[in-house]
Amino acid sequence: MTNFSIGIRALVALLALAPAARAQVTLLNVSYDPTRELYQEVDAAFAREWRQKTGQSVTVQQSHGGSGKQARAVIDGLEADVVTLALAYDVDALHRVGGLIPAGWQRRLPHNSAPYTSTIVFLVRKGNPKGIRDWGDLGKPGVQVITPNPKTSGGARWNYLAAWGWALRQPGGSEAKAKDLVTRIFRNVPVLDSGARGSTNTFVQRGIGDVLLAWENEALLAVRELGPDKFEIVLPPLTILAEPSVAVVDQVVDRKGTRKAAEAYLDFLYSPAGQALAAKHYFRPRDAGVAAKCAAQFPKTTTFTIDEAFGGWAKAQAAHFDDGGTFDRIYAAGR
Amino acid sequence: MLRRQSVLPGFSLSLGVTSAFIGLLVLLPLAALAAKAASLRPAAFWATVSDPRALAAYRLSFGASLAAAALNGVFGLLVAWVLVRQPFPGKRLVDALVDLPFALPTAVAGITLTTLYGPNGWIGRHLEPLGLRVAFTELGITVALTFIGLPFVVRTLQPVIEEMGTDAEEAAASLGAGRAQTLWRVVLPTLLPAWLTGVTLALSRALGEYGSVVFIAGNMPMKTEIAPLLIMTKLEQYDYAGATAIALVMLFASLLLLLAIGTLQAWSVRRSLGEAAS
Secondary structure: OOHHHHHHHHHHHHHHHHHHHOOOEEEEEEEOHHHHHHHHHHHHHHHHHHHHHHOOOEEEEEEOOOHHHHHHHHHOOOOOOEEEOOOHHHHHHHHHOOOOOOHHHHHOOHHHHOOEEEEEEEEEEOOOOOOOOOHHHHHOOOOOEEOOOOOOOHHHHHHHHHHHHHHHOOOOOOHHHHHHHHHHHHHOOOOOOOOHHHHHHHHHOOOOOOEEEEEHHHHHHHHHHHOOOOEEEEOOOEEEEEOOOEEEOHHHHHHHOOHHHHHHHHHHHHOHHHHHHHHHOOOEEOOHHHHHHOOOOOOOOEEEOHHHHHOOHHHHHHHHHOOOOHHHHHHHHOO | OOOOOOOOOOHHHHHHHHHHHHHHHHHHHHHHHHHHHOOOOHHHHHHHHOOHHHHHHHHHHHHHHHHHHHHHHHHHHHHHHHHHHOOOOOHHHHHHHHOHHHHOOHHHHHHHHHHHHOOOOOOHHHHHHHOOOOOOOHHHHHHHHHHHHHHHHHHHHHHHHHHHOOHHHHHHHHOOOOHHHHHHHHHHHHHHHHHHHHHHHHHHHHHHOOOOHHHHHOOOOOOOOOHHHHHHHHHHOOOHHHHHHHHHHHHHHHHHHHHHHHHHHHHHHHHHHHHHHO
C-alpha cells in the first residue's frame, strides 16, 4: 500500500468519526493577557465538572492578547463563545460596534458580570525609599511613575481613573483638583509603554522609576516571581475596584449551538471552585466564603467603582481617553 | 538580447496571473482601506489627519525613517563593500549576521535595544553621563529603524558589487585616475541604482515599523509617538475610520516618496547606460 492510499484511508476514517466527535463541545474563550494561567486551570476543572454533570466532554480553547485587540478580533469574526476581558468597555464594544451581544449584557450575570475583581496597587522598590503611601504622593516632584499608555492599554485606564476618582473623593475634591493631580502624575511618567507587561519590564528589568502602577494580581505575581527582597506592594487606603467582565457571545453560541455549555462555563467562574481558582491566581473573589479563606493575601481597602465615580465606562472613555479628552489635553498643555 | 522567446510561456497568461496576484494581495486591501476611510465626512477626515498630534507623529515617523535610511545608505554600502571585497577571518559569520534583523521578531529587537540603550543598559549607562539619552527619545527610534533596515541596503548592493568586479577600477587606475576619482566617477555611479533600491526598501520598512519601535520609543504623545502607534490608539477607541484616515495619509505620503526615488533611480540608470554607450 502506498503512503498516499494510507493517507486517504486515514482521512475517510476521520470523516466517519466526525458525527461522534460532535457529541463533544468545543468552546473558545477569548481573554486578555494575564489570565492565561488562570483559565488553563479553570478550563480543566470545568471540563471535569461538565462531564460529570452531562456526560459530554468539553474542550475549552483559549486566546490571549491585549484586551482591546481581542475585542476587535471577535468583532472581526473570531468565533468566541465567551469573552473574558479586562474592562467592560471592551466587552461593550461587542454590542456597540459588533452587534454581537444585546445592550443589557452586563446585567445578565451577578456583580456587573465581573466574577472576580482586582484593584490598582503601587509596586515600589524594597524599603519604599520615596515613601509612597497614597495617590497624592505620585504627583510629588522627584517621584518617577511607570504606567502604560491609557490610550493603548485597557489596564492603564484603570490606573488613570483610580487617581482621578481618588482626588474627587478627597476633602474639597473637584474635577479641577483631579485634573491637576493626574497632570502632575503624568508629568512624572518618563516612559509610556503600550501595554502592561511592557511597563512591568521597564520597572523591573530596566530599573526605571520609583513606583509601578499595576493591577494587584500582576503585582502579586511579580513579587512572587522576582523575589520579595527587591519589591514591595503598597495598597493605597482608597483605590478603584477593577472589574474584568465576562459575557457569552450570543451571535456565536446560537449559531454554533453551544449556548448551554458557554453559559455553564461562565456560571462555573462564580461557583466556589471557580472562585478558589481565581483567588489562587491573585484575583479577588466575590464569594464571601472563599474570600474569608484567603483574607491574608488580600488586605482590606476601600474601593469605588467606575459606575460610582464616573457613571460608567462609556462616559469615562468619552471624557478622558477619546481624542480631545483629558488625557490628550494633559499632553497638549505640556507643549 | 537577441532571444525572441520569453522564458515564461504565454505572455498574456503570465501577465494575467501577475495582475491577479498583485490585485488580490495588494490592491484589494488598499481599496478596502480607502473605502473605510471614506466613511468619514471630509471635514472629520481633515480634522483627524491634521490634528497637531497626528502632525507630530508624521514628522517623527518620516524624520526618523529618513535618518535611519540615510545612515543605512552610508554604512550599508561600507558593509556590503567590505563583505564582498575584503577577506577577513569570520567573514561568513558576519555575512550571516547581517540577515538577523530580517529573522528576529521585531518585538525581540525592540526589547533588546531598549535593554542596551536604557539608562541602566550596557551602552545607555555610559552615554547618560555624557548627556546623551537614546532610549525613549527620537534617537532611540532612529537606532531601532536603522537596525531593521540594514539588511535591505547590504543585500541589494552585495550582488552588484560582486558582479562589478575589479576590471573597471583597474582600467580607471591604468588610465591615470586617482583613488577618489575612481570611487566618484567609476564605482559609485555603477552602484547608484542598486543603492537607491536598497535605501528605498529600508525607508519603506522603517515607515511601517511598529513592533520594535514601541518598546524603545517611550510613546509620549507629541514627542515620541510614531504614526503607526497613533493608528493603534485610534483602533483602541474602536475608531476604525480615524485609524484608516491616518493610515491613508501615511500610505499616500509613502507612495509619493517611493515615486520620487523611483524617478531618481530611472534617471540614474539612464545616465549610467548613456555614459556606457558614449
